[in-house]
Amino acid sequence: MKKILITGANSYIGTSFEKYMAQWPEKYQVDTVDMIDGTWREKDFSGYDTVFHVAGIAHSDTGHVSEERKEFYYKINRDLTFETAKKAKADGVKQFIFMSSAIVYGDSAPIGKSKVITKATMPSPANFYGDSKLQAENAILPLQGEGFNVVVLRPPMIYGKGCKGNYTVLSKFATKLPIFPYVKNERSMLYVENLCEFVRLMVENEEHGVFCPQNGEYTNTAELVKMIAEVHKKKVLAVKGFAWALKILSKVTGLVDKAFGSMSYDMRISEYKENYRVCGLMESIERVER
Template identity: 25%
Template sequence: MKVLLLGARGFIGKNLSIYLSKDYLIKQISLRDADWEKEALFGDVFINLVGKAHDHEKKATEADFYHANLELAMKSFQVFKDSSAKLFIHISSLAALEEYESNEPLTEDAICHPSSWYGKSKHAAEEWLLAQEIPKDKRLIILRPPMVHGPGDKGNLKLLFNFVEKGIPYPLIKFKNERSFIGIENFCFFIGQVIQKFNSMQNGIFHIADDEPLSTSDILQIIEEVTDRKVFNIGIPKYLIILMAKIGDFMPFPLNSKRLKKMTGTLLVANNKIKEQLKIEMLPITTREGMIKTIESFSKE
């Protein structure tokens, strides 16, 4: 079976390519190549990893996000429909549903509240894909992961690790939260299971996540264990942090209200639906085991 990875140059794509290459012939497709559509016609499975999530240089426009996250998804799906492939896996994001807070585990039928250009463009792609007529012999599976982490990750967990590794006291310990994550091993496992069993699945959206959430305090404890170094905390009163964040809403300041919500809010995801359809009882690694592997990789860099 030939699996086409569209947009596989990033952290997720590199790990997924290695994982799937044990069982399948992998072809990495760059949509920047002029003849990518011809190459894609000869695949069995499409996995669309193309997307834009970050704007580190603060130069991206709304149109840039919609081009990467919506327009290229539309183009990829049209090529899939014209090909002999039977399965289209679209990697969306929890941001298409919710970006800040949910004290109850979010299910696939929850009302969407995307906030950023990233979340809104991901949601727009989901809506467009679900509105398409899908041939009876083909499947469309949309996967919504929360934050994906693992060796090679350069995202917010790496920033947190760098912050505390320098001995800078963590100032938000007064905020109690829990968040759902997914380690890259479990992410790849879900993809592999979908490829094996997609004929028994319904078209639609599925949440993928580790089974248990972690709090920021849990992550700081893991950093202490892995590095054998004390993480210093400053118990700044919550009202002062909230006041500083409000100031940051109107003035150049490292913290604002939205960033504070992302750093301290509880955001939980339910993965029951996909586990039931795929008949998965246990994931390869626990949430804590996956986080330990990630933090260990940071400490070796």
């Protein structure tokens, strides 16, 4: 039996993973430890095969944040990650899996531009959130070796039932709007159960390295809204001609490029020796919306 410790209680990814792994009670034992106070430092990590570190702060508005708040991002996303990884290695844990993000490659391309991340693309964070994640990666990757495997995951936008963020906003639009602006864009996404299966395979195969999992299909924002609406037996008309207005709006808020900009992984860097995509795009939307 593989024993896995999730460091970070009540996180969306952590709770989703724990629920997903309950399918195999005879193969995996999954425990969780809260990282909010310092009591986790007293916990003995020995006996666990893997520490899955999901504790961290996600960004909201990175344009209006105090220096104190920025430092807090580094304290949690970088320093806490490094401290946890060092403890895991010192306690004899065999593997440390860190939830990084595609944000280490910077922001989405603006409307009308493309951005495809390939094997040759170097990380280039656009803000302190992405930099805090990249600095965490750079701190823990040298710990690899001596029976200690380090896995860094750089997923694109994660979505699933009960998730927060851009997907939830688009879902609301899909159920309330009869029309939606069509902009030619391409985005990588990752359904949470596909992520969970990928993490399971990382544990099972005792992997190490940097990985960029994604769904097997790219998405277009307007087409995604139409698919969500379809699940709810509604029809949304994707209308062209709004790109100019959205470009102007993007000067005011970064949310526009997050929704309508392009950012995708070359599919080749997301392939793995075993299939981790437990369901396709349409099926995943059905699971989320029903």
